[in-house]
């Protein structure tokens with residue numbers, strides 16, 4: 394990505410951020426109410442046997458979990474697998490994901506061990522905002538009865554998540570300097586904080 398491409402991408406994202414900041418939570422809550430949702434505590438979204446249970450986590454969420462749970466980053470996240478390589482054969486990737494043991498590593502007896510500080514993708518499931526529009530993932534809880542208060546809380550969380558996603562993308566692109574070899578390790582994660590080099594074996 395050259396400087397001009399970087400500027401264009403950042404400018405587009407800033408436009409999206411302006412729109413995101415203007416999202417009306419009441420309106421969003423109304424849409425959630427119309428779709429309906431009641432979490433049945435089935436834990437299917439955290440389990441491997443019901444589909445993709447990948448959870449992307451941002452640096453600020455990783456820090457929050459570390460602080461609240463006394464963990465270090467590498468205890469619970471891994472770099473997302475990627476086909477991108479630099480000239481030295483090192484892997485470059487743009488996201489962190491929660492580790493899995495098939496199921497999410499934080500799922501114990503169908504309960505989330507980090508419930509109070511779980512990533513926003515979990516606290517807003519099955520909803521997400523894409524390009525300003527409310528979208529819904531497959532979930533047996535959709536269509537359920539949800540109170541207006543719960544809709545408003547969910548709408549606020551969704552808006553916050555969407556804004557954070559855009560801000561993370563802006564910071565990531567701003568700091569990104571290409572796939573250059575030379576760090577300490579075989580994998581480099583590019584995120585909103587810059588480059589994180591590490592030794593990581595995807596086979597374990």
Ligand code: SF4
Nearest residue numbers: 439497499500505515
């Ligand atoms: S962090 Fe918690 S809510 Fe999110 S997938 Fe893991 S167990 Fe489920």
